[in-house]
Amino acid sequence: MKTLDIARKDLLRSSRSFSVWVFGLAVPLLTSGIFFFAFGGLGDGGFDLPVTQVVVANLDSPVNGFSAGQLLLNFLKAEDFKEILAVSEVADAVTARRVVDQQQAGLAVILPADLTAALVRPGERAVVELYQDPTLTLGPGIVSGIIGQFVDGLIGSNIAANVVTAQLARYGHPIDAATSQAIAVEYGRWAAALGAHQQQETSALLEIHRPAVEPGSEDVRSRIVSLIMAGMMVFFVFFTGAASAENLLAEEEAGTLARLFTTPTPISAILAGRMVATLVTLILQVVMLVTASALLFHVHWGSPAPAMGVAAGMILLAAGFGLFLTSLLKDRRQGGLVYGGVLTVMGNLGMINIFTAQVAGPARQIFDTLSLLVPQGWAVRGWQLLQAGGGIGDVLVTVLVMVSLAGVFFAAGLLRFRKRFA
Amino acid sequence: MNGQPAIQVRDLHKRFGDLHAVKGISFTVPAGQIFSLLGPNGAGKSTTISILSCLLQPTSGDALVMGHSVQREPMAVKAAIGVVPQEIALYEDLSARENLDFWGKMVGLRGAALRQRVDEVLEIIGLADRQKGRVAKFSGGMKRRLNIGIALLHRPQVIIMDEPTVGIDPQTRRNILDSVKELNRQGMTVLYTTHYMEEAQELSDQIAIMDQGRIIAQGTHQDLVQIVGELDRVDLTLNALPDWVTDRWQQIPGVQKVIVGAPSHPQATDGERTVTLLVDDSNLVLPRLFESATQAGVRITSVTIQEPNLEAVFLHLTGRALRDE
Numbered sequence: 001m002k003t004l005d006i007a008r009k010d011l012l013r014s015s016r017s018f019s020v021w022v023f024g025l026a027v028p029l030l031t032s033g034i035f036f037f038a039f040g041g042l043g044d045g046g047f048d049l050p051v052t053q054v055v056v057a058n059l060d061s062p063v064n065g066f067s068a069g070q071l072l073l074n075f076l077k078a079e080d081f082k083e084i085l086a087v088s089e090v091a092d093a094v095t096a097r098r099v100v101d102q103q104q105a106g107l108a109v110i111l112p113a114d115l116t117a118a119l120v121r122p123g124e125r126a127v128v129e130l131y132q133d134p135t136l137t138l139g140p141g142i143v144s145g146i147i148g149q150f151v152d153g154l155i156g157s158n159i160a161a162n163v164v165t166a167q168l169a170r171y172g173h174p175i176d177a178a179t180s181q182a183i184a185v186e187y188g189r190w191a192a193a194l195g196a197h198q199q200q201e202t203s204a205l206l207e208i209h210r211p212a213v214e215p216g217s218e219d220v221r222s223r224i225v226s227l228i229m230a231g232m233m234v235f236f237v238f239f240t241g242a243a244s245a246e247n248l249l250a251e252e253e254a255g256t257l258a259r260l261f262t263t264p265t266p267i268s269a270i271l272a273g274r275m276v277a278t279l280v281t282l283i284l285q286v287v288m289l290v291t292a293s294a295l296l297f298h299v300h301w302g303s304p305a306p307a308m309g310v311a312a313g314m315i316l317l318a319a320g321f322g323l324f325l326t327s328l329l330k331d332r333r334q335g336g337l338v339y340g341g342v343l344t345v346m347g348n349l350g351m352i353n354i355f356t357a358q359v360a361g362p363a364r365q366i367f368d369t370l371s372l373l374v375p376q377g378w379a380v381r382g383w384q385l386l387q388a389g390g391g392i393g394d395v396l397v398t399v400l401v402m403v404s405l406a407g408v409f410f411a412a413g414l415l416r417f418r419k420r421f422a
Numbered sequence: 423m424n425g426q427p428a429i430q431v432r433d434l435h436k437r438f439g440d441l442h443a444v445k446g447i448s449f450t451v452p453a454g455q456i457f458s459l460l461g462p463n464g465a466g467k468s469t470t471i472s473i474l475s476c477l478l479q480p481t482s483g484d485a486l487v488m489g490h491s492v493q494r495e496p497m498a499v500k501a502a503i504g505v506v507p508q509e510i511a512l513y514e515d516l517s518a519r520e521n522l523d524f525w526g527k528m529v530g531l532r533g534a535a536l537r538q539r540v541d542e543v544l545e546i547i548g549l550a551d552r553q554k555g556r557v558a559k560f561s562g563g564m565k566r567r568l569n570i571g572i573a574l575l576h577r578p579q580v581i582i583m584d585e586p587t588v589g590i591d592p593q594t595r596r597n598i599l600d601s602v603k604e605l606n607r608q609g610m611t612v613l614y615t616t617h618y619m620e621e622a623q624e625l626s627d628q629i630a631i632m633d634q635g636r637i638i639a640q641g642t643h644q645d646l647v648q649i650v651g652e653l654d655r656v657d658l659t660l661n662a663l664p665d666w667v668t669d670r671w672q673q674i675p676g677v678q679k680v681i682v683g684a685p686s687h688p689q690a691t692d693g694e695r696t697v698t699l700l701v702d703d704s705n706l707v708l709p710r711l712f713e714s715a716t717q718a719g720v721r722i723t724s725v726t727i728q729e730p731n732l733e734a735v736f737l738h739l740t741g742r743a744l745r746d747e
Binding site: 259260 | 475476477497500501503505507509510511512513515516520524525527528529530572
């Protein structure tokens with residue numbers, strides 16, 4: 001009975017603590033909210049890049065009916081670029097530059113008269129001029145990249161024609177300039193077609209097959225925000241576990257703990273009361289964070305039954321680890337350093353596989369292993385498995401590890417505190 | 423009460439590593455008395471109190487509270503005592519009533535009995551009209567009263583008060599002293615520690631003077647004062663202090679003890695020195711003191727004469743003043 005009385009008192013005090021509300025609930029939600037909105041929350045789920053106005057002065061002269069300039073112009077006007085580029089044509093280079101100077105366009109592309117000739121005739125050279133509004137960076141940068149990629153492909157046709165001509169001559173089959181030019185033109189067409197395919201993420205030589213995915217899981221923003229929210233929850237739940245155990249030190253310093261020891265209340269009841277309060281606080285925190293994040297940010301927490309298992313494991317582990325960590329401390333002054341430093345480092349280490357979610361290969365394994373060196377990493381792993389669609393079988397080992405670790409930490413912490421207060 | 427002493431302390435020792443904080447003290451507090459442990463800071467009073475409150479285990483010896491050993495039956499001891507710690511030990515983010523409710527449950531009160539007793543204690547400590555106020559908003563005096571009130575909740579047979587008047591204003595101090603007397607009138611045994619001689623003198627049926635872990639004198643106020651007999655205490659402030667003063671004044675007939683530098687006289691200013699003498703009759707001795715001072719060119723700037731008291735006893739027994747520590 002006294003255990004519950006102590007727990008009730010601690011919960012009442014916690015409910016009146018500003019920091020409990022701020023760090024237990026507001027900060028993790030706020031952090032996830034920042035990522036949610038940063039990734040276009042409440043919008044259509046994609047990035048909104050401004051449309052860059054591009055003017056093209058196509059002075060290129062065709063060779064044998066092939067015009068690299070026209071090809072590039074068509075490429076820039078393609079349907080797929082309409083969301084980021086608005087392409088218009090002007091008659092000459094001077095007009096194109098003037099339009100940019102007057103900030104009616106962000107970029108002028110001036111295709112020289114000898115562009116095609118330079119690409120199909122050996123030894124010739126031409127320069128595509130990009131004239132850019134210096135106040136803009138992103139849009140012109142994207143266009144520069146697109147044009148660079150396109151021109152690189154066409155240059156390849158020139159190189160290919162030269163190589164073919166040289167090889168045929170070496171084996172006693174010299175070809176004339178017209179044939180060499182025809183080869184370059186054909187290669188140029190092929191390169192242009194390849195560029196168009198790449199733009200559609202397909203290749204004449206390569207087929208990409210994606211594995212079947214569940215409907216809705218393609219939402220990148222939702223996945224990122226869900227992962228971050230899970231990481232934030234783990235991070236702050238462990239803080240709450242430690243801060244809740246720290247109340248023992250606070251009571252020790254305030255003299256109320258010594259006063260409790262002068263009442264006919266066993267030490268075990270006092271420690272148990274503290275633990276009950278910690279567990280209830282953590283349960284409330286997790287329920288509120290999961291509910292609020294699901295409603296506000298559409299965070300996907302996985303199936304209810306395994307999610308409850310992971311949550312229970314995480315709560316026990318956070319409470320046990322907090323108790324153990326606090327039992328190592330002499331006073332609350334040390335607590336500031338340990339909670340601020342050790343828990344932050346451990347929390348970030350536990351979340352390292354969230355930060356490095358895009359990394360693949362051997363490094364992926366290293367990050368996954370590193371994160372499991374700290375208790376927080378196991379909790380993060382549990383939520384990651386759930387968010388990837390895992391069921392009870394997938395998270396069972398993780399939950400068992402968490403519960404086992406919690407048992408070890410609880411036992412060590414309680415023993416240390418009992419010895420300290422004996 | 424069956425004539426059983428409320429507290430019996432037997433050859434109690436407590437060591438903290440190399441520090442021998444309590445060196446074999448023994449005393450008995452009859453039920454229904456106010457017993458004071460008087461001594462300077464570091465005398466071992468709080469350590470003794472902590473052992474009696476079951477917060478510390480003695481290194482050797484034992485103490486019985488209402489017949490229960492602090493070592494073998496700590497829960498029975500805790501049920502019999504109410505402890506008022508030196509520092510205010512309250513939950514500042516709870517109200518006065520919430521504090522009393524919680525501490526009442528910790529001493530086994532429940533339901534209607536708890537509510538009734540909390541109401542009574544709120545009346546006793548004069549906080550009935552502020553019972554819903556957060557303790558953090560209370561004045562120091564109100565916190566002190568609540569600090570005492572918590573110890574009264576279960577009507578303990580023995581109240582242990584560890585220097586409850588340290589650092590508080592005179593009015594609150596007066597209230598606390600009156601409360602202690604009232605509790606005693608209601609039949610409670612009070613063990614009271616203080617380094618204020620006046621408090622021990624006013625409150626106590628018996629006083630034990632502690633110094634450096636030992637009880638150096640014990641008895642009623644009258645018993646203790648008899649140790650210094652009818653000696654008067656004379657505090658002098660001098661504008662200078664030649665080396666010869668102690669030896670020469672010690673030779674004056676009627677001077678029993680000369681202590682240089684203790685305690686400071688309230689009127690002393692920078693550069694002045696103080697000398698305290700224990701004398702048989704101040705009327706006979708004072709002219710001789712003035713005479714020798716004049717001969718040596720030393721000016722006596724103030725004189726204070728006190729009747730025999732506990733301060734003089736402590737001075738007599740230790741050569742030091744209670745409040746110099």
